[in-house]
Amino acid sequence: MALCTLPGTATMSRTISIDPVTRIEGHARISLQLADSGEVEDAKFHLTQFRGFEKFCEGRPYREMPALTARTCGICPVSHLLASNKACDDLLAVSIPPTAEKLRRIMNLAQLLQSHALSFFHLSSPDLLLGWDSDPAQRNIFGVMAQNPELAKQGIKLRQIGQTIIEMLGGKKIHPTWVVPGGVNEPLDSAKREAMLEMLPNALTIAKDTYALFKTMVPRFKDEAEHFGTMPTMFLSLVSPKGQLEHYDGFLRLKDAEGRIVEDMVTPSDYPRIIGEAVEDFSYMKFPYYKPMGYPNGIYRVGPLARLNNADSCGTPFADVALAEFHMLQEDSGPVRSSFHYHYARLVEIIFAIEMMQRLLKDQGILDTRVRARARGNRTEGIGVAEAPRGTLMHHYKIDDAGLISWVDLIIATGHNNLAMNQSIKQVADAYVDGNKLSEGMLNRVEAMIRCYDPCLSCASHAFGQMPLSIELKDAAGNTLDRLVRDA
Amino acid sequence: MTAQAQAATATQASTQPAAGKVKVATIWLDGCSGCHMSFLDMDERLVELAEKIEIVFSPFVDAKTLPSQVDVGIIEGSISNEEDEHKARLFRDRCKLLVSLGDCAVNGNVPAMRNPFKLETVYERAYLENVNVNQQIPTDGVPALLKTVRPVHGVVDVDVFIPGCPPSADTIHTILSDLIEGRTPEPIKVTRFGA
Ligand code: SF4
Numbered sequence: 001m002a003l004c005t006l007p008g009t010a011t012m013s014r015t016i017s018i019d020p021v022t023r024i025e026g027h028a029r030i031s032l033q034l035a036d037s038g039e040v041e042d043a044k045f046h047l048t049q050f051r052g053f054e055k056f057c058e059g060r061p062y063r064e065m066p067a068l069t070a071r072t073c074g075i076c077p078v079s080h081l082l083a084s085n086k087a088c089d090d091l092l093a094v095s096i097p098p099t100a101e102k103l104r105r106i107m108n109l110a111q112l113l114q115s116h117a118l119s120f121f122h123l124s125s126p127d128l129l130l131g132w133d134s135d136p137a138q139r140n141i142f143g144v145m146a147q148n149p150e151l152a153k154q155g156i157k158l159r160q161i162g163q164t165i166i167e168m169l170g171g172k173k174i175h176p177t178w179v180v181p182g183g184v185n186e187p188l189d190s191a192k193r194e195a196m197l198e199m200l201p202n203a204l205t206i207a208k209d210t211y212a213l214f215k216t217m218v219p220r221f222k223d224e225a226e227h228f229g230t231m232p233t234m235f236l237s238l239v240s241p242k243g244q245l246e247h248y249d250g251f252l253r254l255k256d257a258e259g260r261i262v263e264d265m266v267t268p269s270d271y272p273r274i275i276g277e278a279v280e281d282f283s284y285m286k287f288p289y290y291k292p293m294g295y296p297n298g299i300y301r302v303g304p305l306a307r308l309n310n311a312d313s314c315g316t317p318f319a320d321v322a323l324a325e326f327h328m329l330q331e332d333s334g335p336v337r338s339s340f341h342y343h344y345a346r347l348v349e350i351i352f353a354i355e356m357m358q359r360l361l362k363d364q365g366i367l368d369t370r371v372r373a374r375a376r377g378n379r380t381e382g383i384g385v386a387e388a389p390r391g392t393l394m395h396h397y398k399i400d401d402a403g404l405i406s407w408v409d410l411i412i413a414t415g416h417n418n419l420a421m422n423q424s425i426k427q428v429a430d431a432y433v434d435g436n437k438l439s440e441g442m443l444n445r446v447e448a449m450i451r452c453y454d455p456c457l458s459c460a461s462h463a464f465g466q467m468p469l470s471i472e473l474k475d476a477a478g479n480t481l482d483r484l485v486r487d488a
Numbered sequence: 489m490t491a492q493a494q495a496a497t498a499t500q501a502s503t504q505p506a507a508g509k510v511k512v513a514t515i516w517l518d519g520c521s522g523c524h525m526s527f528l529d530m531d532e533r534l535v536e537l538a539e540k541i542e543i544v545f546s547p548f549v550d551a552k553t554l555p556s557q558v559d560v561g562i563i564e565g566s567i568s569n570e571e572d573e574h575k576a577r578l579f580r581d582r583c584k585l586l587v588s589l590g591d592c593a594v595n596g597n598v599p600a601m602r603n604p605f606k607l608e609t610v611y612e613r614a615y616l617e618n619v620n621v622n623q624q625i626p627t628d629g630v631p632a633l634l635k636t637v638r639p640v641h642g643v644v645d646v647d648v649f650i651p652g653c654p655p656s657a658d659t660i661h662t663i664l665s666d667l668i669e670g671r672t673p674e675p676i677k678v679t680r681f682g683a
Contacts, residue, residue: 031629046629048571051518052610054618056601071598074522074654122528122548140549142538153532162530174654175521179650276620282628286619295621409618444550457661 009214014435021447028455030425030446031132033283034269038435042424045418045450047285057408062091062377062399063181069395069410070175075118078166079388079413081179082248083395086384088181090269091399093378099368100183102360106196107169107179107247108386109353109360112247112480113203114162116304117388119454120210121155124343126451127448128217133441151213154206158350161203165357168192183372188366197361204318211322211347218329221340225329227431228449229339229424232257233299234290235306236416238268238387243317245311245352247387253310254290254300259334263289268385270396275411287418288411299423302391303453304345309335314348316355322348339424342452377403388413390454414455421453510668513545513558513583517572518599518637519565522654523590524548524628527562529657535659540668558583560667566592566599567638571631580644585667588640589660591653591681602639650675652683659683 018030033042053072060068066084070077082104089096094159096104126139129148138146162172170176178184199413218225239253240246252266254274263274266341276291276298290298300306314320326348336345360366377399384395391413398407428449432442492625516524516536524547526634530537544558561583573680580586591597602610616623640646659679666673 019531020547029629044629048630049518049569049625050611050614050630050633051568051599052602052605052614055605055610055613058605068598068601071520071522074520074525077522118525118528136550140543141534141544142549145538149535156531156534159528163529173657174525277618278622279615279626280622281624281626282630284626284630286615287622291620320582339559375577422540476642 013414016433016435016443016448018436018443021450022050025158028450031448032429032433032435034435040073040426040429040433040435043422043429045285045422045425049283053410053485054408057405060405062088062382062397062403065395065397065405065408066181067175067177068124072410072412075387076111076388076413077117077175077475078107078179078391079386079393080395081176082108082386083384083388083393085179085396086249086386086458087179087382088384089373090382090384091377091397092181092373092375094182094373094375095205096183096373097368097370099187099365100371100373101248102363102366103169103180103184103188106357106360107166107176108248109357110162110169110351111161112389112439113350113357114159114166115454116350117155117159117162117253119451120343120346120350121152121159121387123454124448124451125151125155127444127451128214128221128343132444132448133439136440136444145183151210154210155351157422158203158206158210161199162353164199165196168196178400180372182374185372187369188367189373193366197358200354200358200361204351204358207347207350207354211351214347218344224445225338225340225447227428228452229420229427230337231299231420231423231427231464232337233301233420233423234262235309235335236290236300236302236392237307237310238385238392239310239312240315241265243312245307245314245323245349249386252385252392255310255335257335257337259309269383269395271383271385271411272396275394277411277415283418284420286411286415288416289419296419299419300416301339302413303342303389304349305336305342306391307387308345308348314352316352316359319348319352319355339420339449339452344453348453386449390414391416395421400455414453417453417455421450421455424449424453501535509540509542511544511555511557511559512541512562512664513554513560513579514543514547514562514589515545515564515575515579516547517563517565517575517593517640518557518568519546519590519592520598521564523564523592523652526652526657527589527660530661531657533657533661537664541664554578554582556582558666560585560587560589562589563593563640564589566596567634567640567643568599569633573634573643576640576643585647586640586644587648587650587663587667588646589649589650590655593640593679594649595640596637596642597653600639603636605656607633648675650679651681652679654679655679655683675682 014034016032021028035041070080122141167173170178205256221473238246238250240250254263278287278295289295393412396409432445545554561579611625663673
């Protein structure tokens with residue numbers, strides 16, 4: 001680790017830049033603007049990748065959209081596959097066969113399982129287990145393998161089970177093509193059903209053990225929980241028609257920081273009424289906001305924390321027990337406000353995903369061979385909304401008479417959290433960063449806070465991108481005077 | 489001869505490898521991270537691999553700078569902005585062997601689909617048309633896009649090409665093992681474009 005000494009002169013405007021932000025999914029940089037006193041004045045999260053899907057999909061046949069838009073993200077391709085196919089179902093004006101819907105749900109839950117396992121074990125467990133200030137060269141999944149091989153192996157196993165179920169259904173772990181407009185292109189056979197049902201009890205054991213372990217660790221992170229993004233925001237997610245935890249379909253719900261319902265049972269295709277998008281000069285990631293409150297007051301969070309705050313219940317036995325325990329994290333009876341508890345929420349959702357997959361796979365009709373509705377484009381505009389691991393994902397397409405795409409808007413799960421992530425960086429930096437005396441562990445806390453959100457910058461870079469850690473000291477004229485780089 | 493030395497000989501790399509584990513660096517440029525996820529899909533084989541290689545720089549670890557001498561550099565994604573171009577050159581300079589992993593790195597794939605469009609229109613759709621307030625094109629602390637997206641070898645020389653979108657974990661394991669053991673890999677026997 002190479003730390004430079006920062007001149008403590010009183011007249012300098014200084015910027016700390018964390019570049020790249022590591023152990024997150026994508027390309028980004030954090031910059032902290034320091035006041036003369038060394039206090040953090042401003043904090044920015046820069047997404048540095050931009051790809052332009054919204055433009056280059058133009059002119060493509062709509063049937064290509066699921067395969068194309070899945071390439072926004074290799075971590076949650078299934079979410080794009082689903083949101084895209086739902087937008088296409090809307091273009092076809094069909095409702096898909098019930099078995100197809102259940103099969104799509106299983107694939108979505110398998111992805112929730114693998115993606116949450118990746119976030120918890122591969123990316124965040126090094127901070128939680130090895131410590132924020134531990135040796136950066138060891139602070140990664142390989143370091144966890146060396147220190148706690150059993151836990152690392154369990155994490156790997158859990159993710160593998162999710163990925164294997166995706167592969168069994170879709171033929172590939174990453175970018176499967178089995179989901180198609182109108183349903184899925186192949187029914188499930190009984191051998192695969194049995195094989196999946198055989199894997200899930202082991203997954204449930206690992207998930208419950210991890211949850212139990214993490215519960216014992218939470219009190220140790222009291223300080224982090226108080227500073228990792230506790231600002232009041234609203235929470236947005238889908239809920240089922242009964243108000244339960246939902247990832248595939250249902251209606252949009254928005255709760256405020258006190259837990260009052262602001263919007264409920266909003267049909268997903270009505271999202272443009274409540275969600276707007278803004279741009280800031282410093283990031284390729286856009287800033288969605290709740291339209292009736294304007295920008296930037298209409299700040300909200302999405303993802304596991306929002307989903308658990310919004311759901312009246314999970315609807316599966318062990319997840320409901322865990323949900324009740326989750327609510328106890330917040331002392332007043334309102335929504336759980338600290339973004340640190342995204343980790344907790346993720347573990348609850350892992351349990352839910354496994355229990356729900358078991359239920360769906362045991363469903364009598366799951367082997368039914370009617371799994372696809374066939375039609376051609378019957379509408380010129382289609383909207384598909386699903387809950388990705390990181391939050392609500394929206395695909396919105398228009399086509400011409402020949403079925404070619406004429407316009408696309410994608411609102412990506414991580415994007416919804418953009419305002420909240422920026423405010424959280426400011427909060428965590430205020431609490432831990434002293435501009436007069438920098439340490440690597442301080443800066444790692446800033447990054448670790450970002451990891452709570454599990455941002456998927458690869459998604460966000462459909463229009464946005466990549467995260468890099470260095471600290472730059474600039475004078476008022478913007479000249480770089482000194483630079484701190486975090487080395488392995 | 490050590491495994492690393494063999495790997496170096498097999499590919500006519502000129503510098504002597506450092507003693508110990510094979511140093512591997514990975515980076516994703518303009519890709520979807522799917523190729524990196526496929527790397528993680530090696531699952532429990534990662535544990536064995538960790539005994540032979542050391543990941544010295546990667547989105548999976550906390551190093552913020554690329555060491556000056558790396559044995560194998562693996563690049564996912566194509567070259568789309570100024571930063572990508574800079575990083576690709578840095579990888580070429582510091583890695584004995586450079587691997588293009590996945591179709592985006594090998595031929596431009598999905599990112600290159602923007603090439604037929606004028607760059608301004610790509611920006612305009614995302615940041616002016618599809619936006620409700622603060623319409624503007626970001627420029628502060630974000631790298632400018634290049635006019636055209638290129639595969640990695642459009643910018644620097646590449647030693648090993650692994651097509652696939654993404655190449656499977658088995659493919660990556662086979663080729664990485666070849667490199668570690670000093671065999672010349674034959675990617676085309678284990679993967680194909682669009683695999
Ligand atoms: S080759 Fe495919 S999987 Fe790899 S980065 Fe490109 S789109 Fe993603």
